[in-house]
Amino acid sequence: MSDIPGGPMASRPLHFIWLLDCSGSMGINGKITQLNYAIREAIPEMRKAADDNPGAELLVRAVTFSSGASWHLAAPTAIQDFTWEDVYAHSTTDLGAALRLTSEALKTPPMPGRALRPVLALVSDGLPTDDWRSGLRDIDATPWGKRAVRVAIGIGEDADREMLKEFLANPEQEPLRVKNPKQLVAAIRWASTVAVATASTPAVEGDKQLATPMDRTPTITAGASDDDVW
Amino acid sequence: MSDAHAAAGPHLAGSAHAAFRLLGQDVTGRGKEYSQDSHLAFLAAGGRAAVLTVADGHGAAAHFRSDLGARWAAEEFAACARRFVAGALSGEEPPGWPVRREMARDLPRRLVHGWRLRVARHEASSPAHGRAGEAPAFDAYGSTLLGVVLTRELLVCWQLGDGDITLVWNEGPPEAPLYAGQDLGDETESLCQPEAWLRARMHWRPLTGKGPPPAVLLSTDGLSKSFEDHDGFLGFARGVRDRVESEGRAQVQDKLAGWLGHAATHSGDDTTLVGAIPVPLERTTERPE
Numbered sequence: 001m002s003d004i005p006g007g008p009m010a011s012r013p014l015h016f017i018w019l020l021d022c023s024g025s026m027g028i029n030g031k032i033t034q035l036n037y038a039i040r041e042a043i044p045e046m047r048k049a050a051d052d053n054p055g056a057e058l059l060v061r062a063v064t065f066s067s068g069a070s071w072h073l074a075a076p077t078a079i080q081d082f083t084w085e086d087v088y089a090h091s092t093t094d095l096g097a098a099l100r101l102t103s104e105a106l107k108t109p110p111m112p113g114r115a116l117r118p119v120l121a122l123v124s125d126g127l128p129t130d131d132w133r134s135g136l137r138d139i140d141a142t143p144w145g146k147r148a149v150r151v152a153i154g155i156g157e158d159a160d161r162e163m164l165k166e167f168l169a170n171p172e173q174e175p176l177r178v179k180n181p182k183q184l185v186a187a188i189r190w191a192s193t194v195a196v197a198t199a200s201t202p203a204v205e206g207d208k209q210l211a212t213p214m215d216r217t218p219t220i221t222a223g224a225s226d227d228d229v230w
Numbered sequence: 231m232s233d234a235h236a237a238a239g240p241h242l243a244g245s246a247h248a249a250f251r252l253l254g255q256d257v258t259g260r261g262k263e264y265s266q267d268s269h270l271a272f273l274a275a276g277g278r279a280a281v282l283t284v285a286d287g288h289g290a291a292a293h294f295r296s297d298l299g300a301r302w303a304a305e306e307f308a309a310c311a312r313r314f315v316a317g318a319l320s321g322e323e324p325p326g327w328p329v330r331r332e333m334a335r336d337l338p339r340r341l342v343h344g345w346r347l348r349v350a351r352h353e354a355s356s357p358a359h360g361r362a363g364e365a366p367a368f369d370a371y372g373s374t375l376l377g378v379v380l381t382r383e384l385l386v387c388w389q390l391g392d393g394d395i396t397l398v399w400n401e402g403p404p405e406a407p408l409y410a411g412q413d414l415g416d417e418t419e420s421l422c423q424p425e426a427w428l429r430a431r432m433h434w435r436p437l438t439g440k441g442p443p444p445a446v447l448l449s450t451d452g453l454s455k456s457f458e459d460h461d462g463f464l465g466f467a468r469g470v471r472d473r474v475e476s477e478g479r480a481q482v483q484d485k486l487a488g489w490l491g492h493a494a495t496h497s498g499d500d501t502t503l504v505g506a507i508p509v510p511l512e513r514t515t516e517r518p519e
Contacts, residue, residue: 004489004492005465005470005472005489006463006464006466006469007457007458007466008457008462009493009496010456010457010458011498012455012496012497052261054496055456055496056498113412114458114459116415147415
C-alpha cells in the first residue's frame with residue numbers, strides 16, 4: 001500500500017539465541033550427535049512458528065561453550081535462511097563465558113529498541129566449570145537480558161538442575177529434563193516454538209514470563225521403546 | 231487488507247454543530263478471531279468538546295478476558311470524561327483553572343474504581359477461573375487506556391500503559407506529550423495492577439491564545455510498532471492530518487481500515503486509531519461531512 005503516509009513499516013525482530021554445552025561429556029552416549037539432530041529437526045517447526053507470528057522476524061544465533069565460549073552462528077540469521085552446522089564436544093563447561101558473550105549481544109545497541117523480547121535457550125548436561133554466576137549477572141544487567149524469555153534443558157542425571165533453575169529466574173518455571181534422544185527432540189522442538197510464541201505476546205510489567213505457557217510443556221515420559229540412556 | 235477485520239461506525243458519534251470532526255477505526259490482528267482493542271470518539275457539551283479514548287486489552291493467555299476489560303475501560307473513561315466536561319467545562323459559571331485541573335487529576339482514580347467495580351460484578355456472576363467466592367481475577371481483564379478531552383480552550387490527555395497520543399501542529403514536528411520512550415519487549419502498565427491510577431500520566435494544556443492542535447490522534451501501540459522507527463510513525467500522524475485537510479475527513483476515514491490493516495500485518499497486533507480534527511471557526515455552524 002504505497003499511499004500510506006509516514007515512514008517504512010517492518011516486522012519486529014525476535015532474536016533467538018541457543019546456548020549449547022559442547023563440553024567433553026556431551027560426547028558420551030551420543031548426546032552431541034542427538035543435539036545436532038534435534039536442532040536440525042526443529043527448524044521446520046521454528047519456520048512454522050514464525051509464520052504463525054507475522055509480526056515477528058525470527059532471527060537465530062548460537063553460542064557454544066566448552067573451554068571458553070564462541071559464536072557458532074554469530075550473525076542473526078532469518079529462520080528461512082537458517083541451516084544447522086554440527087557442533088562438536090570437547091573439554092570443559094565454561095557457561096559463564098557463554099553468558100558474558102551473550103550479554104554483549106543483548107545491549108542496546110546492537111539490539112534495536114523495537115525488538116520483541118529475545119529468547120535464550122540453554123542446553124547443558126553437566127556442572128559449569130567457571131564462574132557462571134557472574135556471567136548470569138552480566139545478562140541480568142542488560143535491558144534485554146532481564147526481559148528475555150528463557151528456557152533451559154538439562155540432559156541426563158548429571159545436569160545441574162539448580163544452575164538451570166537459577167538461569168530461568170522464575171520460581172514457577174522448571175527446567176526440562178531429558179533422558180533419551182526422543183525426549184531431547186521433543187524438548188528442543190518445544191523450546192523452539194512455544195518460546196517464540198511467548199516472546200510475541202505482551203507482558204504486564206512485573207509478570208514472570210512463561211509462567212502460563214509452561215502449562216504446555218511437552219509430556220516427557222519413558223516408555224518401553226524410550227529407554228533412558230543419559 | 232489481508233485477513234484483518236475492521237470496525238468503525240457505532241463507535242463514532244458526531245453533532246450538527248460540531249467544533250471537531252472525528253476519526254475512528256479498529257482493525258483485528260492477522261489470524262486473530264476478534265479484536266482486544268476498544269475505542270470511542272464522540273462530541274460532548276453540544277459539540278464543543280471532543281472525547282476520545284482507546285483501550286488495548288493485553289490479549290495474552292493470562293489476560294483471556296481482556297477484550298471485556300478494554301471495552302469497559304473505554305466505557306468508564308467515556309463516563310468519567312462526560313462528568314469532567316459537565317463539571318469543569320460546561321454551565322454558566324465553570325470553575326477556575328486550578329479546580330478544573332484538580333478534577334482532571336482525579337479522573338484516573340475514578341476511572342480505575344469504575345473499571346474494577348465492573349470487573350468485580352462480572353466476576354461475581356462468572357468467575358474467570360471458575361471458583362466463586364474468591365477475589366476477582368483482575369489480571370484476566372488487563373487493559374491499557376488512553377483518553378483525551380479536547381475543546382478550543384483546553385486539552386487534557388491521560389495515559390495508563392502503552393500506546394500513543396500524538397498532537398499534530400501546523401508548524402514543527404508532531405508532538406507526543408506523554409511519550410516515555412519505547413517499552414522494551416512489550417512490557418506495559420495496566421488497569422489490572424494494584425492502585426493503577428498511580429501509574430496514570432496526565433498532560434494538562436490550556437489552549438488560550440493558541441487554539442487546538444490541527445489534529446489529536448490516539449492509537450494503540452500496534453500502530454507505532456509497525457513502523458521501522460518513531461519518526462516514521464510521527465510522519466504517519468502528520469500525513470493523516472494533511473490528508474484530512476486535502477481530501478476530507480470522510481475520505482481518510484474510508485482509507486483508515488486499509489492503512490491500519492497493513493500496519494497490523496507488520497505488528498501482528500490489533501491496531502486502533504481515533505482522532506479529532508478541529509473545524510475552522512467560520513464553519514462550526516455548517517453540517518459536518
